[in-house]
Amino acid sequence: MSRTLADLGEFGLIRLLQDRLPNGKDVLLGPGDDAAIVHAIDGRVVATTDMLVEGRHFRRDWSEAYDIGRKAAAQNLADVAAMGARPTALLVALAAPPDLEVDWALGLADGLRDECERTDASVAGGDLVRGPSIVISVTALGSLDGRPPVTRAGAKAGDVIAVCGRLGWSAAGLAVLGRGFRSPRVVVEAHRRPEPPYDAGPEAATLGATAMIDVSDGLVGDLGHIAKASDVVLDLDTKSLEIAEPLQAVAAAIGVDPLEFVLTGGEDHALAATFPSEVNLPERWRVIGRVAAPTEEQLQGVTINGEKSETAGHDHFR
Template sequence: MSERGSGLVGLGEFGLIDRVTARLSYGPAVLLGPGDDAAVVAAPDARVVASTDVLVEGRHFRRDWSGARDIGHRAAAANLADVAAMGARPTALLVALCIPPDLASGWAEDLADGLAAEAATVGASVVGGDMSASPTLTIAVTVLGDLGSRPPVTRAGALPGDVVALAGRTGYAAAGLTVLSRGFRTPRLLVEAYRRPEVPYPAGPAAAGAGATAMIDVSDGLLADLGHVAQASGVAVDVRRDAFEVPRQMRDAAQALGVDPYTWLLTGGDDHALAATFPPAVALPAGWRPIGGVAAGSGVTVDGRQWEGPAGWDHFR
């Protein structure tokens, strides 16, 4: 990916901050934006949902695989999805950048554009952060959210008899990563899913309003993340393989690369779908589909059987 603009040594930290903040706009929740020691964000619910995530070059992204705007979208999405998974609405993002001094200033500006654009899809704003020189490009994002007077939906409320449901898609980003790692740039559907996830943010508050008993952002793989729900709730979760349709592009890529597409669908991360459990009598909100059930016991199974192999991503495995 090409990088425009001069290096950061001549521009300096505060020159770059001025360029980046000049590109930002602010929603009604922002009472005071960048330019002071801290931002001020309205919290009408009197509670603030907060989450943070970090992306490290070479570990979470590569600049030869994704443009700066795409990486900005991904960095924001990873955090915004966490707030949606609590049943809340994101309001503000804080971004810390550790940047190699030889990075082109235009790259950082494009990153800010991607962060701001993804935040804007849910009415949130980038309100501040920090910058530092570093040999490794690192992006740390903190998100704030508003529950709108509802209790948070945690991982710990699933009950035997509940329906397991999914909003959004899984496996697309993982398939795109595999394609890129093998040196290809197509199918475009999969590669673009890795570069810029399509997150069903409104599905989180909708699930909370419908009475979801537990919910989680699928960031590390569906089976792995449902495992967190099972452990926190003290239940067993079973997923039905036939609840997942393998799109043609994924099926063709899997055949060409010698991969079982269900490995992508069930254990691939970074699409940031939302998984939740609902009482059996509850009508699922729009955008949610059933994929399994909850029972007494522990652990996660697929069609009643243990899954062979890793259930998802582990940073230290």
């Protein structure tokens, strides 16, 4: 019979977790004290936090604990990268029922650790509490390494819009899982374990990105945040959007337009940014539209092929 958290106790679990979560180079003091100490190279710390609630953001019958750990880390590390920063550390709080198996908690820790390794970050500390269901709260820290941050507010008329990373794959995977299937496996795995292009964030900052965002709630919805913050219009060219074959297969099977996955699907954590038109972008950054000034006919917002978009991003309370 598998051990549960009640069998092991809070401090017994903490000891096991500490053994699985080594400190990276930016963590000067890790788990085991009242607080962690993380190196801040230029006196500024990028900080973000996010939460995953069982039944809302993940299901244990759809994803292993390891995958959930990877995903919990990814969505926070991607937010740091979207500021043009380099992730340094995570703080993780876990609420769980006492009958949860210890192996599940350890699998979660392994996933967090392995996703952090993609950015040379590490889990610096956190908290454990008893709760009626599993809730995972992650705070990510990052360093700008002397660069100015790339916010949502700098896009200018004449800039190009570019994206780095996959769009629509996680949404296609969710659609498959929601219908009780497990294939195409590649999109199911994309939903379980996103692959953000973390290093593209600092790269974009170095290239002169004027605004940037992590695509977590859908391309149109998230670009709408840049449009509002920058007081501009972002016009997308759908001919420039990549619709991969697995997305086409899923769309055909369930009778939807595959473009909807790309425009509205979230949780792939691609990075979308605006750049001055004269910037020579690396190949992995795909230009998908342009920035224009608002007019009386088209106020700030997102247009698709020049037409006003009614598409909205994900809203937790709608």
